[in-house]
Amino acid sequence: MDLYEFQARQLLEEAGIPVPSAVYAATVGDAGNAADDVGYPCVVKGQATIGHRGQAGAVRLARNRDEAEVLAEKILPMRIHGHAVNGVLVAEGKSILHEYYVSISIDRSSRDFDVLATANGGTEVEEVARMHPESVRRLHIEALDDFGPQDARRMAEDIGFYHADVDQAAEVLLRMWRCFRDNDATLVEINPLAKIGDPDDESSKSLCALDAKISLDDNAAFRHQGWTRFEDTAHRDPFEARARELGLHYVHLDGQVGVIGNGAGLVMSSLDAVAGAGRTQRTGVRAANFLDIGGGASAKVMSDSLGIVLSDPQVRSVLINVYGGITSCDEVARGLLDAVAEHDPSLPIVVRFDGNQAARGLSILSAARDPRILVRSTMEEAAQAAAQAAAEPSETAKEGSR
Helix, strand or coil: CECCHHHHHHHHHHCCCCCCCEEEECCHHHHHHHHHHHCCCEEEEECCCCCCCCCCCCEEEECCHHHHHHHHHHHCCCEECCEECCCEEEEECCCEEEEEEEEEEEECCCCEEEEEEECCCCCCHHHHHHHCHHHEEEEEECCCCCCCHHHHHHHHHHHCCCCCCHHHHHHHHHHHHHHHHHCCEEEEEEEEEEEECCCCCHHHCEEEECCEEEEECHHHHHHCHHHHHHCCCCCCCHHHHHHHHCCCEEEECCCCEEEEECCHHHHHHHHHHHHHHHHHCCCCCCECEEEECCCCCCHHHHHHHHHHHHCCCCCCEEEEEEEECCCCHHHHHHHHHHHHHHHCCCCCEEEEEEECCHHHHHHHHHHHCCCCEEECCCHHHHHHHHHHHHHCHHHHHHHHHC
16 A cells, blocks of 8 residues: 555654654645635645655645646646546645665565665655665664664764764664664655755754655554555545455556456456457457465455456456466356356356366366356466457457357
8 A cells, every 4th residue: 555645744753753844635625724824835735645746746836826837737637657636735835955775675675674865865766776885874673673862863873864864863763773674664755854944043953754655555554444545535546446346366467468367477468468369469458457366266256257357348358367276267166157147247267277277277268158257278378369359349259159
C-alpha cells in the first residue's frame, strides 16, 4: 500500500518527526481556505502515489490566496505518469538552509533492512548515487537485529550532517526506524529532510521532513486496524476491490484477455504468452488482468474468479491456465462450469490443464459440450487461441462450436 504524502505525514507526526504545518484540500475553494490557514508563502503540492511530482509541475509556491487557488485549479486535474492527483496538500513554506535524503527500506537482494542517506537531498537520489557514490551512506540491519541510538548517531556522523545538529539528526533516524518497524513498512523515505531556520540565528535552526513517501506491507494489514484511514475509496479499482473482498490476488490491466492461473509465476508467464501471441498475430492484444487463484483452489474460488473477469467489459476472451499440484484440475473444471452456468458468457474461454487430475478435469469439460469452452494442450497454444478470440471474437466462437 503506497501512501499519499498527506497520509505519510500522519505516520511521521505520530513517530515524533517534525513536519511543516499543512492542510489537505480536495477542491480549489478548500485550497484557498487552507492557504489562509497555513499562511504565506505556502507550497501547493499535488497528491499522487508516485514520485517526480515537482518535475511534473505539481509542486508550486503560492504567495497569496489567488495564487494558491490558481495553482490548485491547474494541479487537481493532473495525471502524473498515469497516476491521478487526489487533492492537494497546502503546506507552510520554510526557509531551507540545506537538504538531505534519508530512507529505510527492505533490501530483498540482501534479505535485510537498508538505511540509506546522503547530504545531497532534494534531487534525484538515483542520479546522485550514480554520479557521486562516495556521497551516499548505507547501513544494513539484519532481520532480527535492531537499530539503536548508537547506530543512529554513528550513521548521522557518517552522513555528514555538517549543517545540522548530529544529535537531532540521530533522533530523526531513530524515529524513522521506529516508524518503519512499528508500521510494518517496506519503505519510509524523507526527501528532503531539511535544515530550516534563520541563517543568522543558530537557535532557530532545526531539521524538518518537508516531503515523505511511505509504503506499507499489505500482508500485515490484519495487525493494523488504523490502516482503514488510508484506503483511497475515490480511486479504488472496483474489480480489485471486489477481488480483495473475496480473498483473491487480482490486478486490473488494460488488455482484452482475462487471465486466470494458479501461482504468480504461471500467471506472469501466461501474461507474457498472451502479449507474445498478440505481437505474432499483429493485433496488439494484451492481458486484461492478473488473477492468481493460488494453491488448492476450490470450485468456489474458480467460480468467483471467473465471475470477476467476466464482469470486466474490456475482456473479450478468457485464458485459464492451471497446473495441478495442490490444486486439483477436476475441482477447477467444476468451478468453471458453475461459473459459466451462473454468468452465461457470450465470449470464448480457453482452457489449458496439466498436472494433478488434468485428465479428469478435461473429461468433465468435454462431457459438458459447451461450445464456449476451448481446450488447448500447451500454454502457447492456449495463449494463441485466446489472443485470436479477443481479436476476432465472433469468428473464434464459431470455430469453437464446430
